Amino acid sequence: DTGVSQDPRHKITKRGQNVTFRCDPISEHNRLYWYRQTLGQGPEFLTYFQNEAQLEKSRLLSDRFSAERPKGSFSTLEIQRTEQGDSAMYLCASSPYTSRTGTYNEQFFGPGTRLTVL
């Protein structure tokens, strides 16, 4: 399977614990995005990378959230001191450069990591 993969698929943790999620994008996709999705809502932008550079972070991304993409391939999203309000689906997507439009318009999503904070 050459799609976007995410690990773990489910994570249950206690309030105050740290958690880390991993995303493996489609190879040769330069851009990688992280989103958070709660029930009945669309994906909410958190941050994105172009290769290893983090180009934008949402103001929603508090100091407890950090993301890395050290070699421009896989990415990790860490949440420190988790709170019950962090319970959500965390989605990763990757995007290839489209030479015809000169931009990145297609996003391919992974299956998501469902986080439950007790």
Added chain:
Amino acid sequence: QKEVEQDPGPLSVPEGAIVSLNCTYSNSAFQYFMWYRQYSRKGPELLMYTYSSGNKEDGRFTAQVDKSSKYISLFIRDSQPSDSATYLCAMKRNFNKFYFGSGTKLNVKP
């Protein structure tokens, strides 16, 4: 005000009906418009994307963009029970991030 507004539904239709899903937006700088389908507890799947105004057709799906009204639509012809899912619209400016609607839940009854 959210940048992208989408009626959450649910929308329930009989099999074979034509379905119309819509989004409105406030930022006139949006140029690229997408529709995603999301099954329960799965990641979104890209259905179609269009640039600027106009129509685009792909099989049973037609996407329409009316930039003058800041309104986009997705039509599904001959709807099937397997089309039952949440449909998300998304849009972006040229180089920037994507903005998603909250999704419309569609139920196609056999």
